[in-house]
Amino acid sequence: xxxxxxxxxxxxxxxxxxxxxxxxxxxxxxxxxxxxxxxxxxxxxxxxxxxxxxxxxxxxxxxxxxxxxxxxxxxxxxxxxxxxxxxxxxxxxxxxxxxxxxxxxxxxxxxxxxxxxxxxxxxxxxxxxxxxxxxxxxxxxxxxxxxxxxxxxxxxxxxxxxxxxxxxxxxxxxxxxxxxxxxxxxxxxxxxxxxxxxxxxxxxxxxxxxxxxxxxxxxxxxxxxxxxxxxxxxxxxxxxxxxxxxxxxxxxxxxxxxxxxxxxxxxxxxxxxxxxxxxxxxxxxxxxxxxxxxxx
Amino acid sequence: xxxxxxxxxxxxxxxxxxxxxxxxxxxxxxxxxxxxxxxxxxxxxxxxxxxxxxxxxxxxxxxxxxxxxxxxxxxxxxxxxxxxxxxxxxxxxxxxxxxxxxxxxxxxxxxxxxxxxxxxxxxxxxxxxxxxxxxxxxxxxxxxxxxxxxxxxxxxxxxxxxxxxxxxxxxxxxxxxxxxxxxxxxxxxxxxxxxxxxxxxxxxxxxxxxxxxxxxxxxx
Numbered sequence: 001x002x003x004x005x006x007x008x009x010x011x012x013x014x015x016x017x018x019x020x021x022x023x024x025x026x027x028x029x030x031x032x033x034x035x036x037x038x039x040x041x042x043x044x045x046x047x048x049x050x051x052x053x054x055x056x057x058x059x060x061x062x063x064x065x066x067x068x069x070x071x072x073x074x075x076x077x078x079x080x081x082x083x084x085x086x087x088x089x090x091x092x093x094x095x096x097x098x099x100x101x102x103x104x105x106x107x108x109x110x111x112x113x114x115x116x117x118x119x120x121x122x123x124x125x126x127x128x129x130x131x132x133x134x135x136x137x138x139x140x141x142x143x144x145x146x147x148x149x150x151x152x153x154x155x156x157x158x159x160x161x162x163x164x165x166x167x168x169x170x171x172x173x174x175x176x177x178x179x180x181x182x183x184x185x186x187x188x189x190x191x192x193x194x195x196x197x198x199x200x201x202x203x204x205x206x207x208x209x210x211x212x213x214x215x216x217x218x219x220x221x222x223x224x225x226x227x228x229x230x231x232x233x234x235x236x237x238x239x240x241x242x243x244x245x246x247x248x249x250x251x252x253x254x255x256x257x258x259x260x261x262x263x264x265x266x267x268x269x270x271x272x273x274x275x276x277x278x279x280x281x282x283x284x285x286x287x288x289x290x291x292x293x294x295x296x
Numbered sequence: 297x298x299x300x301x302x303x304x305x306x307x308x309x310x311x312x313x314x315x316x317x318x319x320x321x322x323x324x325x326x327x328x329x330x331x332x333x334x335x336x337x338x339x340x341x342x343x344x345x346x347x348x349x350x351x352x353x354x355x356x357x358x359x360x361x362x363x364x365x366x367x368x369x370x371x372x373x374x375x376x377x378x379x380x381x382x383x384x385x386x387x388x389x390x391x392x393x394x395x396x397x398x399x400x401x402x403x404x405x406x407x408x409x410x411x412x413x414x415x416x417x418x419x420x421x422x423x424x425x426x427x428x429x430x431x432x433x434x435x436x437x438x439x440x441x442x443x444x445x446x447x448x449x450x451x452x453x454x455x456x457x458x459x460x461x462x463x464x465x466x467x468x469x470x471x472x473x474x475x476x477x478x479x480x481x482x483x484x485x486x487x488x489x490x491x492x493x494x495x496x497x498x499x500x501x502x503x504x505x506x507x508x509x510x511x512x513x514x515x516x
Contacts, residue, residue: 054375054379055512056511056512071383071384074381076381087372088374105380105382106380
């Protein structure tokens with residue numbers, strides 16, 4: 001694995017009226033896939049735009065493969081592919097003409113790669129962009145982002161609003177891209193089932209700050225939903241993120257199942273039952289917990 | 297930079313050609329109607345109308361420029377341009393050069409048609425009246441460039457306070473006042489008026505480029 005991170009955000013701050021992103025310190029190692037999760041308005045898109053150079057932060061630095069992102073020497077953009085909510089394509093041109101336009105600016109552009117991806121995704125090259133469906137537009141964005149063989153891919157909700165079939169096609173292509181371990185992917189989405197298939201790590205953003213960063217597998221291993229019976233009234237349970245009591249039965253969501261179970265046994269709890277949580281349930285619990293979840 | 301301009305011209309070429317075709321069609325129609333129903337029935341009268349042909353060509357070109365600026369904004373072009381491995385300064389310059397290129401293409405056509413009409417009329421093909429065509433084109437280009445500058449001032453207003461954008465607003469107002477002065481003021485030499493309008497156009501373009509480079513948001 002390359003020792004230079006795919007990107008590094010160092011103390012990045014971006015202020016908008018009523019919202020401040022950061023200070024944000026975040027790195028993405030080459031060859032890894034990180035899911036970027038957060039509620040609407042938490043600053044996910046702004047973060048991605050800061051990395052892509054579309055938003056200039058007020059403080060801090062952004063590096064892409066060890067190179068400071070600046071507007072004078074934009075060679076770092078050759079390492080970057082971005083799929084965002086908006087695209088900027090020439091709507092009066094066909095898909096092929098738009099791809100040809102891009103090919104004229106990227107030294108690493110490969111027509112063969114772009115055509116193969118377009119074929120793989122069933123993208124009609126001869127169709128005007130203005131006539132494309134939302135699904136085809138997302139596919140075009142994917143081909144446009146990958147045509148020059150970037151080592152870092154920033155994906156801002158690339159499957160939002162797509163039907164399950166198109167979403168599966170797009171994700172399949174991402175899988176293929178990942179076969180080359182050099183690629184790093186930073187994937188912002190609300191569709192957590194997409195991430196659960198791809199991501200190594202998950203980063204949770206809340207009100208402009210990183211709330212939690214954890215390997216995905218560690219989350220699914222540690223987080224548990226536990227119910228138990230205890231005659232005491234409300235109890236403080238170790239590692240509980242959520243607590244609810246229904247008559248004699250207590251229910252907790254724990255971010256460290258083992259620690260909670262040990263504690264409950266010490267308390268003399270009975271009828272202890274635990275169940276695993278899906279990544280969606282964990283994400284909801286983390287984001288509902290907001291600042292109560294301890295950063296790791 | 298030039299690649300960006302070239303690609304832009306390639307994209308808006310059809311808009312420009314359609315605008316010219318409409319302009320010439322309407323101009324010919326008006327000339328025919330004048331010949332049939334109006335007072336301009338003599339041959340010389342018709343020629344006097346015909347030599348006005350640069351004006352519709354220039355107006356058609358400026359319409360194409362405004363369609364271009366609206367389309368660029370509507371299609372969020374800045375986003376894809378800023379994703380390209382091209383320095384921000386070059387993107388900024390290309391954005392002001394594209395309408396200039398469209399306008400210059402219109403100017404070349406206007407001059408060519410004007411030369412033909414003058415030749416038919418019997419005037420020397422390189423008449424001093426060509427400077428009038430240049431002056432009209434440069435004045436129209438000023439308004440296209442001013443529209444781009446206004447967009448950048450609005451962007452500045454969004455990221456700075458109202459008073460912070462005051463200097464930029466004042467600069468634009470002064471530029472408009474100066475262009476009005478050049479058009480309506482006591483300057484008699486057309487050469488001087490053309491030169492002053494070129495300077496004003498260039499100043500507004502430089503102003504737009506400078507504001508674009510200071511932007512902190514290129515998402516729309």
